[in-house]
Amino acid sequence: MKTDTPDSPPLWAFIPLTEYSPPAEPVTQAVRKGFSALFKRFRETKSGESKDGNMSLSVLDPEERMQVADDPDWKAGAEALDGEIEAWRGREGRSDSVFFLTGAPFSGYQEILDVWRKEKRVRLIEPPERKAILDSDKGWLKQFKKGKGLWVLPRLEHCFIRHTRGLGLVRSFLEEACNGAYGEGVIGCSGWSWSFLQHVWRGSHLPVYTQHPVDYRLLAELLWNIASASRSPETSNSLKFLQADGEPVLHYSSTEKSVQAGEFILKLASYSRGNIGVALEIWRNALKKEENLSEGESEIIYVSDWDSLSLPLLPSPTGDNEGFVLHALMIHGTLSYDLLDCLLPLSRSGISETCFLLEKARLLRKEGACWMISPPAYPVVRTYLKENDYLLDPF
Amino acid sequence: MELSEIGNLVNDLSGSSLIQILFILLAGWLLLIVDQKFFTWMASRFAGRLRLYILAVVPTLRLVIIASMTIMIITRIIDPTLQNIATLIGALFVVLGFAFRDYISSLMAGITTLFEMPYRHGDWISVEGYYGEVQSIGMRSVRVLTLEDSLVSIPHLKLWTEAMSNANNGTPDLQCQTDFFLASGHDPVNARNLFHDVALTSPYINLKKPLLVTVQELPWATRYRIKAYPLDPRRQSMFISDLVVRGKTELNRQGIAAASGWPGQNEPGNFA
Numbered sequence: 186m187k188t189d190t191p192d193s194p195p196l197w198a199f200i201p202l203t204e205y206s207p208p209a210e211p212v213t214q215a216v217r218k219g220f221s222a223l224f225k226r227f228r229e230t231k232s233g234e235s236k237d238g239n240m241s242l243s244v245l246d247p248e249e250r251m252q253v254a255d256d257p258d259w260k261a262g263a264e265a266l267d268g269e270i271e272a273w274r275g276r277e278g279r280s281d282s283v284f285f286l287t288g289a290p291f292s293g294y295q296e297i298l299d300v301w302r303k304e305k306r307v308r309l310i311e312p313p314e315r316k317a318i319l320d321s322d323k324g325w326l327k328q329f330k331k332g333k334g335l336w337v338l339p340r341l342e343h344c345f346i347r348h349t350r351g352l353g354l355v356r357s358f359l360e361e362a363c364n365g366a367y368g369e370g371v372i373g374c375s376g377w378s379w380s381f382l383q384h385v386w387r388g389s390h391l392p393v394y395t396q397h398p399v400d401y402r403l404l405a406e407l408l409w410n411i412a413s414a415s416r417s418p419e420t421s422n423s424l425k426f427l428q429a430d431g432e433p434v435l436h437y438s439s440t441e442k443s444v445q446a447g448e449f450i451l452k453l454a455s456y457s458r459g460n461i462g463v464a465l466e467i468w469r470n471a472l473k474k475e476e477n478l479s480e481g482e483s484e485i486i487y488v489s490d491w492d493s494l495s496l497p498l499l500p501s502p503t504g505d506n507e508g509f510v511l512h513a514l515m516i517h518g519t520l521s522y523d524l525l526d527c528l529l530p531l532s533r534s535g536i537s538e539t540c541f542l543l544e545k546a547r548l549l550r551k552e553g554a555c556w557m558i559s560p561p562a563y564p565v566v567r568t569y570l571k572e573n574d575y576l577l578d579p580f
Numbered sequence: 581m582e583l584s585e586i587g588n589l590v591n592d593l594s595g596s597s598l599i600q601i602l603f604i605l606l607a608g609w610l611l612l613i614v615d616q617k618f619f620t621w622m623a624s625r626f627a628g629r630l631r632l633y634i635l636a637v638v639p640t641l642r643l644v645i646i647a648s649m650t651i652m653i654i655t656r657i658i659d660p661t662l663q664n665i666a667t668l669i670g671a672l673f674v675v676l677g678f679a680f681r682d683y684i685s686s687l688m689a690g691i692t693t694l695f696e697m698p699y700r701h702g703d704w705i706s707v708e709g710y711y712g713e714v715q716s717i718g719m720r721s722v723r724v725l726t727l728e729d730s731l732v733s734i735p736h737l738k739l740w741t742e743a744m745s746n747a748n749n750g751t752p753d754l755q756c757q758t759d760f761f762l763a764s765g766h767d768p769v770n771a772r773n774l775f776h777d778v779a780l781t782s783p784y785i786n787l788k789k790p791l792l793v794t795v796q797e798l799p800w801a802t803r804y805r806i807k808a809y810p811l812d813p814r815r816q817s818m819f820i821s822d823l824v825v826r827g828k829t830e831l832n833r834q835g836i837a838a839a840s841g842w843p844g845q846n847e848p849g850n851f852a
Contacts, residue, residue, distance in 0.1 A: 347781045349774070349830045384780060384787055505815065509783040529783055530822045572626075574752070574811050576787040 196406055197265040197297075198397035202287060202579060208400040208459040242429065242473040242487050253412040253424075253486055254469045257461065262297035262396075263304055269394060270301075270371060282365040285372050285393045287379045289580040290518065291462025291560045294396055298339045298373045307371070308336040312343035313354060315524070319346065321353035329367035336367070341374035342518050345382070347528055352385050359386045376578030377515040384576075395580075401454035404464055405446035409435060411465075412486075425485050426472075434488045452491045456564055458580065466560040467494065497547040497562040499569055506531055506539040511548070511558065511566050512575045519555035597656050604656075608649035615641045616716060623701070632752060635701030639693070639717050646719075682737060686720045689736035693717060697750070698739060704747040704754055704813055707734050713814065727817050747813070753789055754813035758823045760831070761801035761839040768795060771804060771836060778827045779808045784819035786811045801839030 245253070266286070273284050288294030302309060313325040329336060338344070345355035359382070361367060374382070379393070399407070412435075413421030426435040434447040449471075457463035471494055473487040500507065509529050514520055520528070525536045540556055543549040548566060550559040558566055571577055615638055623634040658664045699705045699722060703714045712726035721733045738744070748754040758779075762771060775793045779785055789809035796803045806827075810819035831838065 347783075349777050349781055349826055350833075352777055352781070381787070384791075505818075508811075512783065528781075530818075530825070572630075574786055574788065 195265070195397075196399075196403050196410075197262040199266055199269040199286075199394045200397050202393040202395050205395050205398060205579065207580060208398045208454060241476045243476045244470075245472050245474055245486075249474065250469050250472060252415050254408070254465060254472060255411055255414070256296070256465070257293065257407055257411055258414070259293065259296045259300040260304070262293065263301035266297055266301050267305065273392065274369065281363070281390075281392055282368065283362050283370050283372055283391060285374065285379075285391045286395070287374050287376050287393055287579075288395050289376050289458070289460050289563075289578055290515070290558065291460055291466075291563060292396060292580070293461045295339060295373060297396075298337065298371070302337050302339065305335075308334060310336050310338040310370075312338075312340055315346070318344065318354050319348070319350045321350070321357070323354070323357060325354065326358060326361065329362070329370070333368065335369050335371065337371040337373070339373040340518075341372050341382070342378035342516070345378075345385070346524065347381065347513065347516055355382065356386050360388055363388050363391060375516075375518060376580050377576075378517070380576050380578050381516050399454065399459035399461055399464075401446060401451045404454045404457075404459070404461075405435060405444055405450045407461065408450070408465075408468060409437070409444045413437075420484075423484050426488050427485055428488055428490055449488055449491055456496075458564060458567075460563065460580075463560045463563050467496070470494070470561070497559065497565055499548065499565060500542055500546045503569060506535055507543060508570065508573055508575065510536065510539050510543065510556075512570055514549070514556060514558050515566070515570065515578070519552060519557045521554045521556075525556070601653050601656055604649055604652050608645055611645050612642060615645065620701070620716070632700070632702045632750060636750070638701055642719075643691075682735075683720065685740070686735045686737040689739045693722070693736055693739065698744060699746055700750050702748075702752075702813075703750060704816075706745045706747070707738055708742055710734065752813060753786070753809055754816060755789075755807055755809055756816050756820055758806045758808075758820050758827070760804045760806075760827055761798075762804065762831075763801065763837040763839045766802070766836045768802065770834075771795075771802075774830055774834070775804050775806050775827060778823055778830060779806045782808075782819065782822050782826070784810045784815055784822055800841065 270284055273279070286294055286298060301307075310328060313322070316322070317325050341355070344358065345351050362370060362372070376395075397403075412424060412426075416424065422437045422439060424436070425433065427433055428447075428449070432447060433445065434449045436445055437443075438445045453464050453467060457467065471489040473489060475485070475487065509531065510525065513525060513528050517524070522533070522536060522540075525531075525540070526533050529536060531539070540549060544551065544556075546562075547559055548562040549556050551557075567577070619634055619638045619641075623631045626634060654660060654665065654668070658668055693699065699714050699717070701714050701717065704712065705714060705722075705724065707724075710724055710726060710732045712724035712730075712732065714722055715725045715731065716723045721735045724732045724734060726732060760775065772793050772795060776791065779791050779793070780787075785791070786809040790807075792807040794805045794807065796805070806823055808819075808823075810816050828838075
C-alpha cells in the first residue's frame with residue numbers, strides 16, 4: 186500500500202477538537218474485531234500462536250529496538266503546535282485568553298507540549314499539591330498573576346481529584362483563567378479529564394485543539410521516519426520490515442519513491458485508533474530478528490504476524506471493581522494506592538487485589554508508587570469502558 | 581351446542597397422532613426452557629442496552645413457540661376449518677373458564693404483557709410493595725428479584741387490578757433519588773453545590789444522563805434530593821449508599837447538621 190497520496194495531511198498538525206474524527210476502520214477489520222469481541226465473551230481467549238514458520242526468530246534487545254523504533258522526534262510536532270499557538274495569539278478580535286490542548290493518553294500531545302515549552306522558554310506552572318486540591322487552597326492560583334507573558338499548565342488532570350472536595354480549586358482556576366484574569370496561557374489536558382471537567386465547569390466556550398488523527402498512512406510514515414533516523418540515507422532505503430513468510434510490512438520503494446505499508450500497519454493503525462504511543466509500543470513488541478545474525482546484516486527486521494501478537498485482554502469476568510479502577514486511571518492518568526483509596530468506594534485490600542489482577546492481565550503498569558494503564562492495553566480498556574456506559578474521551 | 585356436535589369435530593386419534601402430539605408438547609416445553617435459560621445466560625454476558633435487547637427476545641420467541649405448538653396440535657385433533665376451530669375454542673373457553681378462572685385470567689394477562697409490554701426482562705418494577713428487577717416472565721406470573729435478594733412471583737393477573745410502576749421501561753436508564761434532610765441555619769447554595777459534587781464524583785454515576793439537585797423547604801427540615809442515574813440499574817442500591825456515605829461525610833466535615841426530628845415522630849406507632 187502506497188502511503189503518500191496527494192490528499193495526505195501532514196504528520197504533525199493540530200486541529201480544533203470539533204473537527205476531529207477518529208481514523209476510519211477498514212470494514213473487514215471492524216467485522217473481525219466485532220466477532221472476536223463476541224467470542225471473547227463466551228470463552229477464555231488464548232494468546233496467539235507464533236507463525237514464524239521454520240525461521241528461528243528472536244526478539245530485539247532493547248538497544249536494537251530503540252535503533253529502529255525509538256520515540257518520535259517531537260520537535261516537528263512542537264513546531265506545528267507553535268504555528269497553531271502563534272496563529273491563535275495573532276487572531277484579530279480574539280476574546281479567549283487560553284489555548285486549550287487535549288489528546289488521548291499516550292498520543293504524544295504531552296511530549297509535544299513539553300518540547301514546545303522548553304524551546305520557547307514559556308513559564309511552567311506546576312500542578313498543586315494534593316492537600317492544596319482537597320483544601321481548595323487558592324494560594325496556588327497566585328503564581329499565575331506573579332509573572333507576565335505566556336504561561337503553560339501542561340497537566341490539568343493533576344490539578345483536581347474526582348472527590349467531593351477535589352473540584353473547587355480547578356473550578357476557580359478555569360473560571361479565572363478563561364475570564365482573562367491570568368493573561369494568555371496554554372493548558373494541556375487529557376481527553377478523559379476534559380470530558381469529566383466539562384461536567385464540573387460549564388464556563389465560556391474555549392478554543393480546544395488536538396492532534397490531527399493519525400491514519401495508517403501517517404503511521405507508516407512516522408514508523409519509517411523513526412527507523413531510518415539512525416541510518417544514513419544510503420542504508421536507510423535498504424531497510425525492510427517483513428513478516429516471516431516474506432510478506433512486506435514496511436519498506437521504501439525506490440521505483441515508487443515512497444514508503445509502502447502492508448496489512449499489518451493497517452491493522453495497527455486501526456487497533457490503536459491512530460494513537461502514536463499505543464501503536465509504537467505494540468510495534469516495538471512485534472519486532473524480531475533472525476537468530477545468529479552477524480553485525481551489518483540487519484537490513485531485514487521481522488515483524489510478528491498480527492494474529493500471533495499477545496495483546497492484553499480483560500480478565501474474565503470483569504466487574505465493578507475493575508471498571509472503577511480503570512476509569513479512575515483514565516481520568517487521572519496515574520494514581521497511587523492512597524489516592525485510589527480516597528476516590529473509590531472499595532476497601533484498600535480490594536483495590537490492591539484489583540490492581541494486581543489487572544497488572545497480571547497486563548492492563549496496568551506501575552510507575553514508581555503510581556498505577557497507570559499500560560499503552561498496549563489502552564484500546565481494550567477503552568472498549569470495555571464504552572460498552573459499560575462510562576464517560577469517554579472524545580477520541 | 582350439543583356435546584355430540586363437539587365430538588363430531590374431533591378426528592379419530594390414532595396412536596401415531598397421539599405420539600406426534602406428545603412429541604410436540606415435549607419439544608415445545610424444551611424449546612421454552614432453552615428460550616428462557618439461553619437468552620438470559622447470554623444477556624448476562626453483556627451490559628447496557630444490548631443486555632435488554634437480548635432479554636426482549638425471550639417473550640417474543642415464547643409467543644412464537646406457543647402459537648406454533650397450538651396450531652400443530654389443533655391440526656392433529658380436528659379438521660382445521662374456520663367453523664371447527666371457532667366451535668372448539670368456544671367450548672374450551674366455557675369449560676376451562678369456569679374451572680380455572682384465575683389461572684386463565686393470569687394466562688390471558690400474560691399474553692397481554694407480550695403485546696402491551698408493561699414490563700420486560702431487566703425492567704425495575706414495583707407491584708404491591710414489591711420492588712425489583714424482572715428476572716423472567718412466565719405464562720402465569722412474572723418473577724422479580726428484589727434488592728433484598730428475594731425472588732418474588734407476581735401473577736400477571738395483578739396487571740388487571742393493581743397499579744404498577746416501571747422505573748426504567750425497557751431502557752438501561754434508571755433514575756435514583758437520594759434525600760438529605762438538613763436542619764435550618766446552613767448555607768443552601770453551599771449545600772446544593774456540595775450534593776452536586778457528591779453525585780458528580782461517585783464512580784457509580786452515569787454522567788451521560790442528567791444530574792439534578794432539587795431543594796424543598798419542609799416545616800421541619802430542608803430537603804435536598806439528588807436525582808441521578810447509575811451506570812447500571814442493578815447497582816442502584818450501591819449508588820445510593822455511596823451518595824449517602826460521601827454526602828454525610830462531607831456534611832460532618834463542614835459541620836452542617838442534619839434535621840433531628842420530624843412532626844409526629846414521638847407519637848405511638850410512628851416509626852417513619
